[in-house]
Amino acid sequence: MVLLGIQNTTLAVTAVITGAVLVFAALLIARLIGPRSFTQKKGETYECGIPTRGESMAQFHVGYYLFAILFLMFDVETVFLFPWAAIAKTIGSTALLAVGTFLFILVLGLAYAWKKGALRWK
């Protein structure tokens, strides 16, 4: 079903613009009715209330990076599986064989990562 005969793409663009308008309009209203004052101290990073020491855009734990790579692998897998899932009902047992092989190879990857200790937060 297509609402009002408008293309879905048009409606998706409408939704994107709606979101942008919501942010923009609220900021505009806040700018019009909110107070504004400028002091030297006010523009400083709040953090936890005391002056910031050192560099803030700092390095972070490498573990996050590792999980991002793992995520990439399995997210692409999800992308590949969606078309399969949509037709799994119609092609019957062939679907089962296909997904079995595909998931077996993927689970091997997960098992390898698990064994290597990549899933353990250090």
Added chain:
Amino acid sequence: MFDFSVVTNWFNDLLIGVMPQWLATTIECVIVGALLLLAYTVLAMFYIMYERWVCAWFQCRRGPLRVGPWGSLQIFADVIKMLIKEVVGLWKTDNFLHKLAPYFVLIASVVVFACLPWGKGLQAIDFNIGIFFMTAVSSLGVVGILLAGWSSNSKYTMIGAMRSGAQMISYELSIGIAMLTIVCLAGTMSVTGLVEAQQNGWFIFTGHIPAIIAFIIYVIAATAETNRGPFDLPEAEHELTAGYHTEYSGIHFGFFYLAEYLNLFIVSGIATLLFLGGWMPLHVSGWDGFNAVMDYIPSTIWFLGKAILVSFIIIWFKWSFPRVRIDQMLALEWRYLMPIGLFNLVLMAIIVSMGWHFAG
């Protein structure tokens, strides 16, 4: 059951009768946008109050009570307060990215919001890859959060954003796999198709055991995806001040707050769509009288009611479990939910190809 497309088609014919096609389309798009905005803000307000009432109820408090009858005007006071607070311009932030981040977070949530099936014939975006489109767009929210945390130039926001990013991308996998399980059962990705396939029984009933497992996995993953409940470590108050939005003030902070509550509704709405029949009323085969009575309840009320019920469960989690540590959070996803989810998917594939699922 009342079909809203009667109203929309009548309106469309009315407009086309008096003006050219392009103008009619423009006007309709503006109306759709305005209605989306209205529904979005009204629901956000309702959800903020709903959570406060439910939390008060769980803690044997009375909740907001002073402003208006049963505190119902409290939320308007909050919104006005948020609007008249100053948006502080920090001079050490990456200014462009700092201002861009709320756009990402809100646009992602508004677009997914527009995909939800609100009632019969009452759905804005309806791609034939509907559910896939939803996962794709909702991933944009993570980008907004990472931008917010990094551009703020503060250590707490940085840690908060990193935790949030790791959490959201990890649990997105489980959400994707739970969705796959249901797509496999339904044989379609379109939102309308999914709802219509549940005409004679919701997937949680017709899908055998895998559908129930998928529902449980989905609800846990959705709680983590919205950074709520026991998984609220990105904004753990006593460790990180307020997490990734520490440096945002006034309405800028309000956007993150708004998106957080709306995301709660969105994940509940998707759970409703996938497992609880979308706007489909509860039908029990054989009970014709009962089914006829159920059909009298408008479809929008069915959808909202079921979504609010799922949200209640998610809010309930928050008061039942202590906050998890980051290693526990990642272990839960990668060592339990994901392998179980994959196994569950194979189970569903077997059931579907053997035709063991209940007739729906």
